[in-house]
Amino acid sequence: MRKKLTSEKINELLETGIDAFAQRGLDRANINAIARDSGVSVGVIYKYFTDKDGFFLACLRHALEVLKGEIDAALSAEGSLMTRVEHLLRAIGRCAREHPSYNVMYNEITAGASSAYARQLAGEIEGISARAYTAVIEEAKARGEIHSDVDAPMLAFFFDNLLLLLQFSYSCDYYRSRFGEYCGAAAADDEYVVRQLMTFIQSAFGR
Amino acid sequence: MRKKLTSEKINELLETGIDAFAQRGLDRANINAIARDSGVSVGVIYKYFTDKDGFFLACLRHALEVLKGEIDAALSAEGSLMTRVEHLLRAIGRCAREHPSYNVMYNEITAGASSAYARQLAGEIEGISARAYTAVIEEAKARGEIHSDVDAPMLAFFFDNLLLLLQFSYSCDYYRSRFGEYCGAAAADDEYVVRQLMTFIQSAFGR
Amino acid sequence: MRKKLTSEKINELLETGIDAFAQRGLDRANINAIARDSGVSVGVIYKYFTDKDGFFLACLRHALEVLKGEIDAALSAEGSLMTRVEHLLRAIGRCAREHPSYNVMYNEITAGASSAYARQLAGEIEGISARAYTAVIEEAKARGEIHSDVDAPMLAFFFDNLLLLLQFSYSCDYYRSRFGEYCGAAAADDEYVVRQLMTFIQSAFGR
Amino acid sequence: MRKKLTSEKINELLETGIDAFAQRGLDRANINAIARDSGVSVGVIYKYFTDKDGFFLACLRHALEVLKGEIDAALSAEGSLMTRVEHLLRAIGRCAREHPSYNVMYNEITAGASSAYARQLAGEIEGISARAYTAVIEEAKARGEIHSDVDAPMLAFFFDNLLLLLQFSYSCDYYRSRFGEYCGAAAADDEYVVRQLMTFIQSAFGR
DNA sequence: GATGAATGAGCGTTCATTCAT
């Protein structure tokens, strides 16, 4: 073959990597297998990425870019606080359906093997949402949509905790089973879940 | 040596395993090193546990037993819903301080490598909390502490999501950094965090 | 098998290693092949030696110990300077016949791949001969067997140069061919070579 | 670029190759790095040389041509045997200073990896010196400068052994350290070494 | 002819697992 790699090929490689890492984890995923399944040679992985960790990180960033893009779009929609929350929840559902592996990779970095990069990644990944959510909440406070004596960053944190676990509960095996343990069949009724979580958040945000 | 293994020795082995798995993850932890550090031979690990995965699972269950014990104790205290919630939050803080590795292992099973056991473990681990929280909420509904038209299991689920991420945010590198990104120094003020989360949950539970 | 390795087995391993390194060089020798050919698993190589380099060094030291042992024996014989020289030359011939690979390994460390250890190894290996030869020459000077105004260490150096290249000329492919280019069939006549070199050295040592 | 390769460029390539092979050895030197450092593509190396070994051999011949040129010049000078020897020794010193890598490559072929070409190379490289030295010695014999009953080729061999190890002792890490072990600071005093070796050879050549 | 990105065989090393003692 020996044809120059198109950027689509690199994208395919990242997608294959994401699937492999999501299914088997950073350590159990096999670089040689990923290369074979992507139809490229191992060599190109080591040409484009420093090592397995570097490739994993690239896959991760690729996944998170898409994820965060959807979130941003939802957040910057017009409307009241709760309208935007609704958009957010629906975006989360959509992402989980369209890119099941992305959320799994996201969850992966919170665990063991990637903890060497924990601090840096958290800054990179969470910083933006943290500031965005906090800003939206401050804004809502200013508009009187929520209590004025609330701690905005912490409210944002609790709020994102709910979203994050919803994401994971849609996509990660363990969290999905856990969701089922709690809610049974209702867990599968996306619309119902959104309504219930909306109510929960609405109340939590107070008047 | 060649002395029969005391159950004490087995406990020490599990503790060493938990620390190793928490620090390095299921795949990177080294069975031979764990044996050495516990002062036993690799042989006994393979006598008492089927394989590395089996040993990991045993470590996990050991950790979760302690964790769930604390939770149960807090939950079965006397008092109003919010009093029990407060006990719960404080128990979570205490566990995070006393057994930092336990929560990390808990988070570990939600990720990649252990997903083969996801369903089974989720049932084992989450089922009890799911039923306990749901029962407490139903009870609170009956007492009028929370709205009567609320979906108890789903409320329990959202509630546990908040608790779970608090646990992880106290103990797991990534989640701790994320907590810092959101809340800065306030993240380290346990008392303040408890108060804020109490308020959040109180509101979410509605009148 | 799984039987504990006897020290003979380790010796066999070293011998196999020496042959492999002598035939193919440090880099081209294959650790897995060496293990297979010795009837042990790769694992034991990495249990007894830190890495390929460490194993190579162990092989080297094993070879040189034997070599230096023979030299020492010859040197500590009774008799005049030239008698001892004769013993030395015959010992060199014997070693070359009995352990053809040992000299090749010795030559190996003077080249490329092992140059990282050059200084240390030179001290370890040459220091003893350097002192021994110099002492013998000083002694001969004192006895009036050689000129009194000669620089003993440098004479020892030139002398050892002649011995070293004789060693290599008996055992290393290139040096052997070179020997043939110079001396034709005479190169194969050990006795004749010894006599000629004795004469050469005798003259060089002066009256 | 895509300009035809000048012979100048090829020379630069060979020089870079020589440095790389001298520093890292045949196996550890990296063809791609050599190409990069010479400002040519890997492709041209494989156009002008059959493979890595072939390129190594070309580098070697390039180095030896220069080396042998200097030797020949010294040897064909006017004067007595010992005058020519002195020229030779000084030429060796000069080469070691001007082309440190050349001697290292020379030593490289005597070791492991290139032994496949040992015989052929030895003929190519040593044959000429062998005949030249032997001729000079025969001549000196005829002129009565050395004993008439000496074996000229063997004397030439011993003589070249001394020169060869002097070359290597000036340029190769291991041999240089060995030189130091024998002679300490005196090893660095070129003039002194030449004088001592002259005396040694003079005596060895006999009356 | 020159280029240099792509290829993939090959090897050093690790470590879960076994089993003779």
Place this chain on the structure above:
DNA sequence: AATGAATGAACGCTCATTCAT
């Protein structure tokens, strides 16, 4: 029963070589 040395499959990574441009 407990031991721990031995095993060897498996995998990350390198780099000599090729060939489409």
